[in-house]
Amino acid sequence: MKSEVVKKVVKTIKVNLDKCNGCRACEMACSAFHAEPKYSSINPARSRIRVVTDPLNDEYVPIRATDYTKAGCDGRRVYTINGKEYSECSFCGTICPTRDLFKDPDSGLPLKCDLCNNDPPLEEPMCVQACSLDALTYEETEEEEIEELKLDEMEIGLKSLIDKYGLQKLADSFARMSQKG
Amino acid sequence: MRYAETGYNLEIDLSRGNIEKVETDPKLMENYLGGQGVAAKILWDRVPPGTDPFSPDNLLIFSAGLLHGTPVPGCNRTAVNTFSPQTNLLAHSLMGGFFGPELKHAGYDRIVIKGKAPDLVYLWINNDKVEIRDATHLRGKGTHETARLIREELKEPYAQVAAIGLAGENRVYTASIEHGFSSAARGPGPVMGDKRLKAIAVRGTKDVYVAHPEELFQLCIELRKKIAESDDVGDWMAVDEDDSFHHNHFAWGNARTRQKNYWSKELQERWTRWKYDHMDRQVGCYNCPKKCVNVISWPGQKRFGYKCYGKDTYHMAAFKELDYSYQILGPAMEYGLDSYSTPQVLAFAVELYEAGILTDQDLPDFPSDSGERIRYLLEKVVRREGIGDILANGVYHAARQIGKGAEKYDHNTTKKFEQLPIKLGKLNPPYFLMIATGEKMAITQIEGSFPQDPIPDMEERLAFVKKWEVVLPDEKFKKYFLEWEKRHEISNEASCAITDWNEAMHYLDDSAGFCGFLSSFRGQFGGGVVYHINNMPYIISLATGMDLDKDGLWRIFQRNRNLVRALNVRRGLRREDERPPEDHWAVRDHEFEQKLLDDYYTFKGWTKDGIPTKETLDSLGLEYVSEDFLRRGILTGNESTPSKETPAQKDEELKSGGR
Numbered sequence: 001m002k003s004e005v006v007k008k009v010v011k012t013i014k015v016n017l018d019k020c021n022g023c024r025a026c027e028m029a030c031s032a033f034h035a036e037p038k039y040s041s042i043n044p045a046r047s048r049i050r051v052v053t054d055p056l057n058d059e060y061v062p063i064r065a066t067d068y069t070k071a072g073c074d075g076r077r078v079y080t081i082n083g084k085e086y087s088e089c090s091f092c093g094t095i096c097p098t099r100d101l102f103k104d105p106d107s108g109l110p111l112k113c114d115l116c117n118n119d120p121p122l123e124e125p126m127c128v129q130a131c132s133l134d135a136l137t138y139e140e141t142e143e144e145e146i147e148e149l150k151l152d153e154m155e156i157g158l159k160s161l162i163d164k165y166g167l168q169k170l171a172d173s174f175a176r177m178s179q180k181g
Numbered sequence: 182m183r184y185a186e187t188g189y190n191l192e193i194d195l196s197r198g199n200i201e202k203v204e205t206d207p208k209l210m211e212n213y214l215g216g217q218g219v220a221a222k223i224l225w226d227r228v229p230p231g232t233d234p235f236s237p238d239n240l241l242i243f244s245a246g247l248l249h250g251t252p253v254p255g256c257n258r259t260a261v262n263t264f265s266p267q268t269n270l271l272a273h274s275l276m277g278g279f280f281g282p283e284l285k286h287a288g289y290d291r292i293v294i295k296g297k298a299p300d301l302v303y304l305w306i307n308n309d310k311v312e313i314r315d316a317t318h319l320r321g322k323g324t325h326e327t328a329r330l331i332r333e334e335l336k337e338p339y340a341q342v343a344a345i346g347l348a349g350e351n352r353v354y355t356a357s358i359e360h361g362f363s364s365a366a367r368g369p370g371p372v373m374g375d376k377r378l379k380a381i382a383v384r385g386t387k388d389v390y391v392a393h394p395e396e397l398f399q400l401c402i403e404l405r406k407k408i409a410e411s412d413d414v415g416d417w418m419a420v421d422e423d424d425s426f427h428h429n430h431f432a433w434g435n436a437r438t439r440q441k442n443y444w445s446k447e448l449q450e451r452w453t454r455w456k457y458d459h460m461d462r463q464v465g466c467y468n469c470p471k472k473c474v475n476v477i478s479w480p481g482q483k484r485f486g487y488k489c490y491g492k493d494t495y496h497m498a499a500f501k502e503l504d505y506s507y508q509i510l511g512p513a514m515e516y517g518l519d520s521y522s523t524p525q526v527l528a529f530a531v532e533l534y535e536a537g538i539l540t541d542q543d544l545p546d547f548p549s550d551s552g553e554r555i556r557y558l559l560e561k562v563v564r565r566e567g568i569g570d571i572l573a574n575g576v577y578h579a580a581r582q583i584g585k586g587a588e589k590y591d592h593n594t595t596k597k598f599e600q601l602p603i604k605l606g607k608l609n610p611p612y613f614l615m616i617a618t619g620e621k622m623a624i625t626q627i628e629g630s631f632p633q634d635p636i637p638d639m640e641e642r643l644a645f646v647k648k649w650e651v652v653l654p655d656e657k658f659k660k661y662f663l664e665w666e667k668r669h670e671i672s673n674e675a676s677c678a679i680t681d682w683n684e685a686m687h688y689l690d691d692s693a694g695f696c697g698f699l700s701s702f703r704g705q706f707g708g709g710v711v712y713h714i715n716n717m718p719y720i721i722s723l724a725t726g727m728d729l730d731k732d733g734l735w736r737i738f739q740r741n742r743n744l745v746r747a748l749n750v751r752r753g754l755r756r757e758d759e760r761p762p763e764d765h766w767a768v769r770d771h772e773f774e775q776k777l778l779d780d781y782y783t784f785k786g787w788t789k790d791g792i793p794t795k796e797t798l799d800s801l802g803l804e805y806v807s808e809d810f811l812r813r814g815i816l817t818g819n820e821s822t823p824s825k826e827t828p829a830q831k832d833e834e835l836k837s838g839g840r
Binding site for chain 1: 250251252254279286325329338339361362385386387388389390391394395397398402405406408409410461462463464465466467468469470471472476478483484486
């Protein structure tokens with residue numbers, strides 16, 4: 001099997017929970033940047049980053065929207081960190097039906113974080129720029145990844161047909177069949 | 182489309198159960214900005230002067246500031262206004278946190294509440310869906326407990342809740358409204374309780390628009406950076422553990438005893454350890470990078486938050502240490518009690534007991550330990566139990582209800598309201614004016630742009646001025662400050678202008694929604710505030726689209742100031758009420774003080790009795806006020822401003838002590 005080494009830029013926003021003061025400027029900035037046209041409205045409910053807040057539990061967790069899922073999980077895992085209980089939902093960015101988060105308030109459509117993909121690109125995503133406390137920091141790392149060139153299912157099928165009938169015959173049949181439609 | 186504001190009020194009638202969404206006149210913003218300014222206009226229009234604060238006709242108004250919900254950082258303080266049962270005057274109250282911005286996103290600039298519910302209710306505002314819901318199951322519940330239960334029953338973890346506790350339900354005059362770790366004190370708590378409104382929960386998912394979005398957003402990135410990096414804004418007390426200032430200079434107990442050498446290195450180390458061993462983190466308010474609120478988990482207590490001088494008041498009333506306050510602040514927050522005025526009321530009762538005016542009959546099983554006593558009294562007051570029923574009316578009223586010479590122990594109120602427990606030597610003239618004429622009741626809500634003292638070291642003073650220069654409304658303030666030698670020696674002209682500027686910034690903050698720690702209160706310490714008269718007009722213009730310059734904004738301040746004055750004048754406020762506590766300064770000069778007050782009234786365009794003249798009112802577009810005053814005979818129409826009086830008249834007045 002052939003394989004090759006590819007270089008990939010991995011972009012991420014790191015979250016330091018100890019530095020968050022719960023001000024939600026990240027939400028404000030995200031909603032402004034993703035408004036159409038840009039900055040035209042402010043609405044944290046449209047933000048793709050939300051600070052899960054429970055002051056009496058000293059809980060301040062900024063989470064970013066990841067993928068949409070049709071089904072919610074049971075969400076019943078509870079973690080205790082330094083004596084404070086956290087629901088697993090506090091750390092979960094999945095856009096799911098069990099909670100009212102990362103859905104456009106008008107259309108209900110999922111809102112996924114795109115790291116402020118823009119042309120020209122931003123130096124840092126807007127939420128990171130808005131976080132003056134460095135609870136959110138942006139990191140780009142270059143990672144080398146070995147990518148194996150795997151054949152997919154159709155290619156495996158075609159290859160076995162070529163082995164049996166030869167390439168020319170297969171090409172002729174393919175041409176004839178495509179003309180017939 | 183309306184910019185910065187939503188253009189809608191939410192009108193609630195608790196007696197009839199009526200809810201209306203009412204579009205507002207855009208002129209209100211142009212004339213009064215929003216927040217407390219517009220609230221004052223509504224109170225003027227709709228609450229006749231004879232209205233008892235506990236009447237269903239009294240209004241309770243929760244206002245978002247004009248810039249709440251816009252990208253402008255640190256704009257989040259909600260104004261709560263009504264007429265206070267304690268002072269019978271306008272209640273000025275503010276709370277930080279998240280309430281105002283959430284209200285804007287729900288589509289409203291303010292909630293105007295009238296009437297009285299038949300039993301305890303709470304208000305649930307979910308965008309356009311607004312309900313008055315039963316709250317009888319929340320009776321007696323703590324403020325944070327109430328917020329938690331409401332969020333749970335509504336299944337709305339993102340709802341912002343403002344609630345009263347047991348104190349508010351029992352109409353204790355020093356009751357507060359609590360929202361997160363912020364609270365609104367000085368009057369609205371008991372009125373909310375009287376209306377049987379336990380809480381308001383808000384959830385908003387609508388857009389807020391501004392006139393020049395991209396410019397404003399870019400400017401706000403810079404402003405936020407500046408706020409985050411500067412030590413000249415925010416609450417320095419959150420990081421400076423040397424609190425000798427309050428402990429050595431403020432009076433303990435019933436604003437009575439100074440302990441000039443109280444603070445020590447050893448004490449500071451102990452207190453710092455108590456704080457940091459039990460502090461989870463420091464948090465901020467909506468869209469602000471500062472960390473003004475210390476969140477403490479003290480063993481055996483619920484988590485609580487405090488800022489500023491709030492940590493000192495209970496232990497200073499009880500002659501205890503910081504750990505005492507840490508044990509009482511959590512329960513007091515749940516009861517919903519103002520930590521500024523309440524401890525003074527309690528310490529006042531302790532003094533009465535020691536003087537034999539209150540006896541064991543009034544205070545059965547009264548403990549001997551000073552800390553236990555404050556705790557005992559707090560429980561009585563919150564429940565209005567026994568003597569607590571009288572003490573719950575605040576020092577001024579309680580003293581008169583108790584009688585037997587108790588009035589003598591009411592030595593620290595102005596306009597029937599507990600003042601900060603400061604007892605000093607020589608008069609600070611601008612402070613005389615601010616305490617006398619301020620209508621925000623607490624000096625912290627009036628002072629702030631001009632320093633309290635001349636900085637003795639000239640080099641330091643020049644360094645201060647260098648940062649401070651950009652915030653000045655006029656060059657003359659620089660001159661006043663640089664030429665200031667002794668605290669009590671400053672010209673009347675300077676005192677008037679300083680008081681005016683200090684006030685101006687608070688009035689603008691409280692209508693636009695800026696936080697005083699970034700603006701009005703903070704300039705005196707460090708000089709380099711982020712929001713000031715020279716950049717506010719541009720910021721407000723970008724957000725609203727109004728064509729506003731410095732002079733225009735200053736006029737809005739003057740309009741709001743005179744309207745608040747008029748509200749109180751119409752309810753009977755006069756010159757004789759403008760009296761700082763007699764013992765605030767040891768050295769007093771009645772004649773000088775009354776001349777200063779005359780000069781200030783003249784400066785403001787008010788009569789000798791402190792009433793805005795027709796000329797002043799009309800020049801600010803407040804003709805409807807002057808017409809009302811003439812109709813009621815408050816003004817006769819023959820007033821000239823004191824400046825136009827003949828010198829002979831002035832001499833006469835002076836001989837009679839100003840009045």
